[in-house]
Amino acid sequence: MPSTAFHAPDSVEDVVALLAADPTARPLGGGTDLIVQMRSGRLAPGSVVDFKRIAGMTGVRREGDGFVIGAATPCTALKADAALAAAWPGVVEAANLIGSVQVRNRATMAGNLCNASPAADSVPALIAAGATCVVAGPSGKREVPVQEIPVAPGKTSLAPGEFVVEIRLPARPEGGGDAYLRSTPRTEMDIAVVGAGVSLVLDADGTCTSARVALGAVGPTVVLVEEAGKALVGTKLDDDALAAMSRAVQAASNPIDDKRGSVSYRKAMAGVLARRAALIAATRAGAKA
Amino acid sequence: MSKIHVSTTLNGDAAEFLCDPSASLLDALRDELGLTGSKEGCGSGDCGACTVVLDGEMVCSCLVFAAEAEGGTIQTIEGVAESAVLHPVQQKFLEHGALQCGFCTPGFIVAAKALLDRNPDPTETEVRYWLAGNLCRCTGYDKIVRAVMDAAAELRQDRPSERTPA
Ligand SMILES: Cc1cc2nc3c(=O)[nH]c(=O)nc-3n(C[C@H](O)[C@H](O)[C@H](O)COP(=O)(O)OP(=O)(O)OC[C@H]3O[C@@H](n4cnc5c(N)ncnc54)[C@H](O)[C@@H]3O)c2cc1C
Ligand code: FES
Ligand code: FES
Numbered sequence: 001m002p003s004t005a006f007h008a009p010d011s012v013e014d015v016v017a018l019l020a021a022d023p024t025a026r027p028l029g030g031g032t033d034l035i036v037q038m039r040s041g042r043l044a045p046g047s048v049v050d051f052k053r054i055a056g057m058t059g060v061r062r063e064g065d066g067f068v069i070g071a072a073t074p075c076t077a078l079k080a081d082a083a084l085a086a087a088w089p090g091v092v093e094a095a096n097l098i099g100s101v102q103v104r105n106r107a108t109m110a111g112n113l114c115n116a117s118p119a120a121d122s123v124p125a126l127i128a129a130g131a132t133c134v135v136a137g138p139s140g141k142r143e144v145p146v147q148e149i150p151v152a153p154g155k156t157s158l159a160p161g162e163f164v165v166e167i168r169l170p171a172r173p174e175g176g177g178d179a180y181l182r183s184t185p186r187t188e189m190d191i192a193v194v195g196a197g198v199s200l201v202l203d204a205d206g207t208c209t210s211a212r213v214a215l216g217a218v219g220p221t222v223v224l225v226e227e228a229g230k231a232l233v234g235t236k237l238d239d240d241a242l243a244a245m246s247r248a249v250q251a252a253s254n255p256i257d258d259k260r261g262s263v264s265y266r267k268a269m270a271g272v273l274a275r276r277a278a279l280i281a282a283t284r285a286g287a288k289a
Numbered sequence: 290m291s292k293i294h295v296s297t298t299l300n301g302d303a304a305e306f307l308c309d310p311s312a313s314l315l316d317a318l319r320d321e322l323g324l325t326g327s328k329e330g331c332g333s334g335d336c337g338a339c340t341v342v343l344d345g346e347m348v349c350s351c352l353v354f355a356a357e358a359e360g361g362t363i364q365t366i367e368g369v370a371e372s373a374v375l376h377p378v379q380q381k382f383l384e385h386g387a388l389q390c391g392f393c394t395p396g397f398i399v400a401a402k403a404l405l406d407r408n409p410d411p412t413e414t415e416v417r418y419w420l421a422g423n424l425c426r427c428t429g430y431d432k433i434v435r436a437v438m439d440a441a442a443e444l445r446q447d448r449p450s451e452r453t454p455a
Contacts, residue, residue, distance in 0.1 A: 006310035100422020105346040188421035
């Protein structure tokens with residue numbers, strides 16, 4: 001690797017100042033994308049700014065009934081938080097599909113999001129759940145919906161000097177449930193050919209009152225498919241409703257053709273996975289309603 | 290670019306080293322500290338041959354900057370045996386012939402020990418998922434899994450007998 005400076009400041013302000021001073025500087029979370037990209041020569045940042053030493057960056061805290069996840073929190077720590085895993089099992093499972101135990105002990109959801117891969121596993125689940133992130137930058141902090149961060153493969157909407165300091169998940173709604181499923185050739189250590197996250201709310205008689213469906217690996221970024229959510233609202237997730245949702249998912253899918261999957265296969269699987277994820281989310285909603 | 294000074298606790302002892310800012314922890318262990326047990330199979334997080342335990346969690350040392358280890362506690366394959374006595378995981382790897390070329394073995398042993406330290410009674414499925422980040426191109430995995438299951442059984446036997454000596 002060409003020489004790159006390494007900084008590990010202990011305040012958000014110092015991280016922002018270091019990032020703002022050098023447009024090639026990269027924040028360092030778990031490093032499981034960044035270090036691989038640096039080693040392969042794809043990325044040669046002038047400096048790497050490790051924000052893990054800032055107090056409060058690692059760990060999950062409750063705020064009301066919602067959750068605040070520090071940007072440096074590794075995926076395995078999400079699983080260890082019983083309240084979070086019970087409230088948002090789809091998000092926690094999605095984050096724990098990433099890589100191996102070794103990788104998940106480092107990898108963060110903020111890094112998964114800011115790496116801006118269309119196949120990032122935790123991102124469809126976060127978007128379906130209605131997660132936001134708090135971004136710190138030269139002009140202070142702002143809260144942004146997760147789906148507004150990635151803009152193209154490897155590109156985010158973050159301005160120079162900005163980085164994500166936390167991911168926020170709302171309280172699990174009464175009668176709510178979520179799920180994320182991906183399709184991969186191998187069961188572990190593989191990149192999603194298609195991923196689908198669904199979060200929905202059922203009322204006391206099982207009618208869906210709100211639903212969000214997000215897809216991974218079927219376009220240049222993870223996408224929120226509003227039409228797919230609408231197809232479920234007002235229904236009891238009968239076959240017709242699920243078929244309408246699958247059609248909306250397929251219509252919104254614009255995948256690439258590569259050795260991992262053809263366009264028609266990815267589209268078909270997007271519909272299938274969204275349907276299965278919706279049924280798991282509904283079972284979870286029912287079980288906890 | 291000037292070198293960074295890093296202080297750690299390595300296999301129970303204080304250890305300091307100098308590293309380039311972009312050097313990996315694996316580079317530092319092998320080249321600065323002379324601990325060549327951890328291997329570099331891929332350098333990209335895929336093979337697990339470089340597995341070490343950092344602050345209580347197993348990680349790929351090729352995907353950690355050496356500078357990130359400042360103030361940290363590291364356990365490597367060199368710290369698994371207690372002086373001349375092999376750890377049960379090591380002993381069972383030998384008994385079951387769970388290695389051929391041996392390149393993957395340090396990573397498997399560190400990872401397997403990390404599992405048994407927290408779960409003394411894993412199912413075969415749990416062992417296989419836990420070790421999914423460790424690749425072996427020789428053995429076909431079966432003997433590795435059997436060695437880990439057998440080591441777990443032995444550790445379960447040892448522990449109660451330590452508490453209630455006969
Ligand atoms: C063997 C292996 C298997 C993998 N398998 C999967 C998989 O199955 N699914 C999957 O989705 N991914 C997978 N990945 C990719 C990677 O592990 C994930 O994307 C991970 O979540 C990245 O998180 P990180 O904290 O390591 O990010 P880093 O590598 O630290 O950062 C990634 C990018 O985001 C930037 N960044 C990091 N944190 C922030 C922040 N807080 N604010 C702004 N920018 C930030 C960095 O500068 C960098 O550009 C795998 C990687 C490896 C090595
Ligand atoms: S060398 Fe680190 S995972 Fe292969
Ligand atoms: S024994 Fe050769 S790679 Fe595992």
